[in-house]
Amino acid sequence: MLATMCDERAGMLQDQFNVSLNHVHALAILVSTFHHGKHPSAVDQNIFGEYTESSAFERPLTSGVAYALKVLHSDRMNFEKQHGWTVKKMETENEALVQDCIPENLDPAPIQDEYAPVIFAQETVSHIVSIDMMSGKEDRENILRARASGKGVLTSPFKLLKSNHLGVVLTFAVYGSKLPPDATPEQRIxxxxxxxxxSYDVPSLVDKLLHQLASKQTIVVNVYDTTNASAHITMYGTDVVDTGLLHVSGLDFGDPLRKHEMHCRFTHMP
Ligand code: WA2
Known part of the structure; x- marks a missing residue:
């Protein structure tokens, strides 16, 4: 019974994640077609904001979507002049100010070869507009892996901006020209x-999912990032030291570099 309940929950989480992954992929194609593929572009912040807000039901578990542009250093001045703002750095000396994510508190991005400033955002993540996503460790790794692979890639769990929870980010690269299916990483970049x-605020979103199910009070669920076998990261649930009956269900979020598991236990009745 524990195994059945756990597999059912893991299956629901995996399916809902997969549904939203497919829709985020479709959004990447939409930006490619209507922003980069049309001159002048048919997308601006208003259109992106409106479309992503009204299609949010298609992306269960996501807390917001955003689009960051690849900007080379040689184009930075033009880019900043055109947008009327400077590219911001995700990290400052003061962690608290970064977390609040008030643009005036963020420093300009230091000189780099290239940047990934957010130009369009769903209302729910509007606080990341103008921030260089390559200036955050997890976001940067995702960007580099997404563009070289052409696949949707996931970060390890980390504390998202303006959130008190651990979350993960899913990234798809947008390409400016049609690539052959066997394109090399260099061609893709x-x-x-x-x-x-x-972005996925995992605790609140998994909570929402589990509350849709009956008998949730009899089962305790934990979700882990188990990519590093010797250091599991809790993505959902409080850490339990329990020797009772445990069932582990596998989770596949579609990124072969990341491993996830759902652990289920029965609640101990007093
Ligand atoms: N989105 C929302 N909150 C965040 C965050 C993020 N990244 N990083 C830290 N807190 C525009 O991969 C490109 C979204 C990054 C995409």
């Missing part, structure tokens, strides 16, 4: 024009 990303 060269053809990259931007990055479409979705």
């Amino acid at each position: 060269e053809a990259t024009v931007g990055y479409l990303g979705a």
Whole structure:
């Protein structure tokens, strides 16, 4: 019974994640077609904001989506002049100010070869507009892996901006030209024009999912990132030291570099 309940919950979480992953992929194609593929572009912040808000039901578990542009240093001045703002750095000396994510508190991005400033965002993550996503460790790793692979890639769990919870980010690269299916990583990097990303506030979203199910009070669920076998990261649930009956269900979020598991136990009745 424990195994059945756990597999059912793991299956629901995996299916809902997969549904939203497919829709985020479709958003990347939409930006490619209507922003980069049309001159002048048919997408601006208003259109992106409106479309992503009204299609949010298609992306269960996501807390917001955003689009960051690939900007080379040689184009930075033009880019900043055109947008009327400077590219911001995700990290400052003061962690608290970064977490609050008030643009005036963020420093300009230091000189780099290239940047990934957010130009369009769903209302729910509007606080990341103008921030260089390559200036955050997890976001940067995702961007580099997404554009070289052409696949949707996931970060390890980390504390998202303006959130007190651990979350993960899913990233798809947007390419400016049609690539052959066997394109090399170098060809992919060269053809990259931007990055479409979705953030997942895992605790609140898994809570929402589990509350849809009956008998949730009899079962305790934990979700772990088990990529590093010797250091599991809790993504959902409080850490339990329990020797009772345990069932582990596998979770596949579609990124072969990341491993996830759901652990289920019965609640101890007093
Ligand atoms: N989105 C929302 N909150 C965040 C975050 C993020 N990244 N990083 C830290 N807190 C635009 O992969 C490109 C979204 C990054 C995409």
